Amino acid sequence: MAEKLLEINDLKLYFNKGTANEVRAVDGISFDIYKGETLGLVGESGCGKSTTGRTIIRLYNATDGEVLYKGENVHKAKNKAQLLKFNRTMQMIFQDPYASLNPRMKVLDIIAEGIDLHGLAKSKEERTKKVHELLETVGLNREHAGRYPHEFSGGQRQRIGIARALAVDPEFIIADEPISALDVSIQAQVVNLLKKLQREKGLTYLFIAHDLSMVKYISDRIGVMYFGRLVELATSEQLYNNPLHPYTKSLLSAIPLPDPIYERNRKRVAYDPASHQYTDQEDVKMREVTPGHFVLCSEKEYLEMKKTSSVTTE
Template sequence: MSHSNEKLLEIKNLKKHFKVGRKAILKAVDGISFDIYKGETFGLVGESGCGKSTAGRTILRLYDATEGEVNFEGVNVHGKKSKKELKAFNRKMQMIFQDPYASLNPRMTVMEIIAEGIDIHNLASSKEERKKRVYELLETVGLNQEHANRYPHEFSGGQRQRIGVARALAVDPEFIIADEPISALDVSIQAQVVNLMQKLQDERGLTYLFIAHDLSMVKHISDRVGVMYLGNMAEVASSDDIYEEPLHPYTQALLSAIPLPDPQLERSRERIVIEGDVPSPIAPPSGCRFRTRCPHAMDICAKVEPEWQEYRKDHFVACHLYNDKYNEEYKERQLQTQS
């Protein structure tokens, strides 16, 4: 997989907080920063509840950001914009949702669902052209023209997700956020949908943010991977670097849980078990958010939040183990253990 060195998106210190009850604040996304380059697939992974879907929706401005910037082609999506400007943004940035049944209006035909974006953005000059565009989109995603007059309940999960892909493509976007697009599908269908997305990316020069919790599938599709934990970014690197040399203890634990096809390798490798439950985003731990479950936690981890740093070229991590100022304590402990 290849991509250009031109940034399509710059996400800077993005936060999305929700009020819960009278006083509590849920910090779903709490200061994340990363870039997405033109033509690449950026995989965003983490456990359920880590904030990755909220991040995707905030990037697309389905949610207004509490703080921070999302710069798309150099323009802040969350800057105050007129309806006309927002409409132009909406055409360039589209979303494929997790549940293909819940995201399709059951009262609309497939023709109406796919043509909705075409109508909003006035992309067809006549009813005939509109129909022709919908037929072409159906064929592009591997469905037939006769499917256009049916309703969502008449299709399988995989077919419904193909309709969702066709709807996203209808306005010729540059950037698509795929929010767990395969997690609700059978394993045999998952590969078909991922292969379709890769084919469309090659043909149309699309850029993807691929949100998932299945790390093995993310490796297959992504150029670079970002790992989220409790509203923060833990690590960002190329797909190969993340899978071969993960730095953050959380990333290491996630990867150790992926089953290996070779039983001998499976038996010989060390499984890192993360103890305890994910803390509440309403009351996250002080310092490093992962420290309550981290096997390498030090005293400093409770006091100081790790800074986001480029530890190796294009390999970013937020962990005190990689900061010489703080990791003396860890080195000392390792020496004591060995002796």
């Protein structure tokens, strides 16, 4: 059994809590991430997936729940030494490669920020050498260190962002829609780079995206979010071959394929939240329908899914 690196227990993040304008961006979600794997987190815009990533890394303070990293509660880290230790092991790659880099800083100093903060270079020469090695690791040249962000394309900027995240030798990286702002031809290059770095450095990823086909390509397991809640969690194969939650089925039906005949006959599955409401008396929670395949459902729905799944696998 793989080592459990991250454990999320009933995590909540509410904005304007207790007011008429309360927004439950993350509403009691739980999942684990194991060392060396990539967990994909998908859902439509506004479902809370990016907020989940930012809460895990403590860019937002959780309203309730736990984020345990190697058994330690991230949100209970109080002093500077504890925070620095945590920040070194967990890094984030941001969605917008244009806004996430300081336009007034050279690439050398952008990448070296973490090196400086954690005292990872004993001299200016060692600092520069580390940055040059990082640039080459992500497919850029050491000559790029003396340039400013505006001199690069979107794909190159995202590589700089990846180099910055790698600078402190993290174990876990949250990639928050790292390819959504890039051209399709560049997206594959960035994802392949992430997979290559994972193999070479033993990294663990939380890969947040709304492109289901790309998430399937990079992820070992996938969690589906809807309105702040996790509605389904399974391996990539399980989720794509046997989706169980109506919302997941709707998402998968929207994926286009480069096949004209298929596209002419493809039928979209509409998800109507009104037809999937629960009463206050119903026990709605994540239930394991088949080994490793969890769905947010009531007891009645669980028994029906269990019955259907057993017929499907026979």
